[in-house]
Amino acid sequence: MNTTLRRRSTLLAVAGTALVMSLTACQSDADTESASAPSTAATVASTPASAGASAGAAAGQGAGTSDATAPGGPARAAGPNGSAGSADASAGDSGASGKQVAAATPVCTAGDVRVTAATQDGPPYTHIVLTARNSTRHSCRLTGFPHIQFLESHKQDVPSVAKSKPASPVVLEAGAPAYALVRLSDGGVDEENEPVSAFSVVLEGDSTVIAVTAPGSDGIAVDPAKALTGYWTPELRNGADDF
Numbered sequence: 500m501n502t503t504l505r506r507r508s509t510l511l512a513v514a515g516t517a518l519v520m521s522l523t524a525c526q527s528d529a530d531t532e533s534a535s536a537p538s539t540a541a542t543v544a545s546t547p548a549s550a551g552a553s554a555g556a557a558a559g560q561g562a563g564t565s566d567a568t569a570p571g572g573p574a575r576a577a578g579p580n581g582s583a584g585s586a587d588a589s590a591g592d593s594g595a596s597g598k599q600v601a602a603a604t605p606v607c608t609a610g611d612v613r614v615t616a617a618t619q620d621g622p623p624y625t626h627i628v629l630t631a632r633n634s635t636r637h638s639c640r641l642t643g644f645p646h647i648q649f650l651e652s653h654k655q656d657v658p659s660v661a662k663s664k665p666a667s668p669v670v671l672e673a674g675a676p677a678y679a680l681v682r683l684s685d686g687g688v689d690e691e692n693e694p695v696s697a698f699s700v701v702l703e704g705d706s707t708v709i710a711v712t713a714p715g716s717d718g719i720a721v722d723p724a725k726a727l728t729g730y731w732t733p734e735l736r737n738g739a740d741d742f
């Protein structure tokens with residue numbers, strides 16, 4: 500009987516030891532899991548933060564690129580070689596090309612224009628206005644002043660007035676006119692005026708003589724010593740054409 504009791508005590512002791520060891524293992528596993536859980540949670544929480552930081556960096560880079568390439572941004576205002584400078588250069592080239600086009604326009608000839616004369620103001624008629632109108636379908640350039648001879652007895656051209664010279668070439672579009680003011684006399688009764696019913700005009704750049712009918716039924720009275728002519732201009736101008 501003692502032997503039996505001793506065996507039961509031994510079994511109970513072994514079972515108790517096993518139970519203690521089992522509980523200790525469970526406690527150790529629980530502690531291990533509880534210790535590892537915060538680490539996993541911290542990793543998961545840091546992922547959105549990292550993503551946000553990356554997104555912010557990407558947004559910053561995108562914003563920087565947009566500012567550099569946007570109209571009016573730093574890239575466009577980089578220096579004199581930018582688009583604004585190119586536009587200014589183009590404007591300058593446009594003005595230069597306009598002058599080149601005017602210079603390249605062919606000079607008007609006698610066959611390009613129709614020249615007529617009309618009196619200016621009232622009696623005594625001391626001035627007439629010559630009109631040269633482009634009668635073609637193309638542009639031409641009217642240069643200088645009309646070379647006028649009123650009388651067969653006076654072969655010299657009528658002198659020109661320098662102050663009436665225009666600043667730029669006179670380019671006549673199809674149908675467009677140009678004008679030249681011509682002084683006939685001073686209007687005095689003691690002048691040596693001669694009657695003129697027709698006279699000749701020659702354009703610069705063309706030797707063809709254009710016969711022009713004098714205005715009025717009785718023609719015009721011309722004093723060859725007082726006659727003067729202005730340059731061809733798109734319009735008559737006060738001051739420059741007063742002579």
